[in-house]
Amino acid sequence: MPSVYIKTYGCQMNERDSEAVAAQLVAKGYTLAQSEHVAEVILLNTCSVRDLAEQKALHKMENLAADVRRNRPNVVLGFLGCMAQSRGRELIDRLPNVDLVIGTQKFHRTADYLDDIIAGRRDQVVDVEEEKGSEATLREHLFNGKPADRSVTAFVSIMQGCNQYCTFCIVPYTRGAERSRTITDIVAECRELVGRGAKEITLLGQIVTSYGKRWSSSFSLPGTSPSPDKLKLELQRPGKSAFVQLLEAVNELEGLERIRFTSPHPKGYGDDLVEAYARLPKLCESAHLPLQSGSDRLLKLMHRGYTRERFVGIIEKLRRSKPGIGISTDIIVGFPGETEEDFEQTLSLAREIEFDQAYIFKYSQRRDTPAADMPGQLSTEMKEERNERLLRLVNEIADRNYKKLVGSQTQILVEGLSKKNSARMMGRTRCNKIVVFDGSDRHRSELMDVKITRAGLFTLYGDPAILE
Numbered sequence: 001m002p003s004v005y006i007k008t009y010g011c012q013m014n015e016r017d018s019e020a021v022a023a024q025l026v027a028k029g030y031t032l033a034q035s036e037h038v039a040e041v042i043l044l045n046t047c048s049v050r051d052l053a054e055q056k057a058l059h060k061m062e063n064l065a066a067d068v069r070r071n072r073p074n075v076v077l078g079f080l081g082c083m084a085q086s087r088g089r090e091l092i093d094r095l096p097n098v099d100l101v102i103g104t105q106k107f108h109r110t111a112d113y114l115d116d117i118i119a120g121r122r123d124q125v126v127d128v129e130e131e132k133g134s135e136a137t138l139r140e141h142l143f144n145g146k147p148a149d150r151s152v153t154a155f156v157s158i159m160q161g162c163n164q165y166c167t168f169c170i171v172p173y174t175r176g177a178e179r180s181r182t183i184t185d186i187v188a189e190c191r192e193l194v195g196r197g198a199k200e201i202t203l204l205g206q207i208v209t210s211y212g213k214r215w216s217s218s219f220s221l222p223g224t225s226p227s228p229d230k231l232k233l234e235l236q237r238p239g240k241s242a243f244v245q246l247l248e249a250v251n252e253l254e255g256l257e258r259i260r261f262t263s264p265h266p267k268g269y270g271d272d273l274v275e276a277y278a279r280l281p282k283l284c285e286s287a288h289l290p291l292q293s294g295s296d297r298l299l300k301l302m303h304r305g306y307t308r309e310r311f312v313g314i315i316e317k318l319r320r321s322k323p324g325i326g327i328s329t330d331i332i333v334g335f336p337g338e339t340e341e342d343f344e345q346t347l348s349l350a351r352e353i354e355f356d357q358a359y360i361f362k363y364s365q366r367r368d369t370p371a372a373d374m375p376g377q378l379s380t381e382m383k384e385e386r387n388e389r390l391l392r393l394v395n396e397i398a399d400r401n402y403k404k405l406v407g408s409q410t411q412i413l414v415e416g417l418s419k420k421n422s423a424r425m426m427g428r429t430r431c432n433k434i435v436v437f438d439g440s441d442r443h444r445s446e447l448m449d450v451k452i453t454r455a456g457l458f459t460l461y462g463d464p465a466i467l468e
């Protein structure tokens, strides 16, 4: 069978989708190529959140197509995912050497379409249709290409789509409407992963805190779920969201050590979720709250549904519930009409909250989104300048706070080799901070106490602790 190489752009959802596609292909007999240079099938799993990500994937495919045309005419080229969804056939019109364009609800058809193309039954395939139940079709895991018993952390998709319609965001158009998988189905997948050695599971979705508001039309795989009506009845427990009920169910899994989730919406941090942090021992003390802006005026224009005051209130509650909880965020700089005063409010909120980590994005005009046509689009230079100022502030705060952790003792889950220095190992604290230490592969998958000896930018260095 041919060898396949998948290059992924964008978020963890995309990483997870690629992993599931790769696992499906491996199950069909395909092998995974180490690089695009030796692969017989090259797939780019794309991201549309910002124009830069789209341009990178287009540029990459242009180069691949030129190389394939000249040197390897039998190589199959394909686009998967968000940009494939939003641009569809346009991609083949622009790059006629591309054989395959598969949208976000059709990942599970990749192997069939490749078989057709390789066997010469079809020339080119474009499939960006909606498909009922597609959210329950990506269950396979590759364990990162490592032997199945070696993977420590795993991602599980709990839902697809988004109904928030933030004015800057393309996701509702590329991922479709919200559809949640059932708790039974998700827990079964998590149990299987734990059985294969996973110690930490991250629950994934575009807005995980909206989990269970809109159910999967197919109610997932036959035989693994209760009926829709029974399930809805089960979830009608007053005062407890479906998401918290899912966390409770996953928390029960024997052998699982840690639970994380991403990406939530600040509005979704109700009292039940805040309280779950204090109550569920496996739920890690780490919360991602995408802020986007510190200005109420912009939050309204962005259609975010909360104010600065409410955002601060949620973080205060989380910190009261779990002192020391790691707080990360996403912030957009240069949203249309952002004044210096609006931006100062973002800076002041960053100073007040002291995020442990912040992902800063320069606003990017996205097709079909309301913000793309708003007046007051900012220049690239202005976005760049604000990006740098905010980055400097976030880094200064993180640097100061990471240094305060030197001398402390903390528990990490050892994930594997350090990415920057393969002579060392790395793990994460429950608050989601990376710790690098001198160790060996036998430590992989261990929960280990380390003493923090040094702090770099967003990285801690530790020694396996001699308990004091």
Ligand code: SAM
Residues within 6 Å of the ligand: 011, 049, 050, 166, 168, 169, 170, 171, 206, 207, 263, 264, 265, 266, 290, 292, 330, 331, 332, 361, 362, 363, 364, 365, 366
């Ligand atoms: N759950 C998240 C939320 O509450 O908004 C959504 C995740 S989104 C796919 C990841 C991040 O990309 C967003 O939080 C936002 O900061 C950024 N983003 C989305 N659209 C953008 C755009 N048009 N320009 C720049 N950044 C954008």
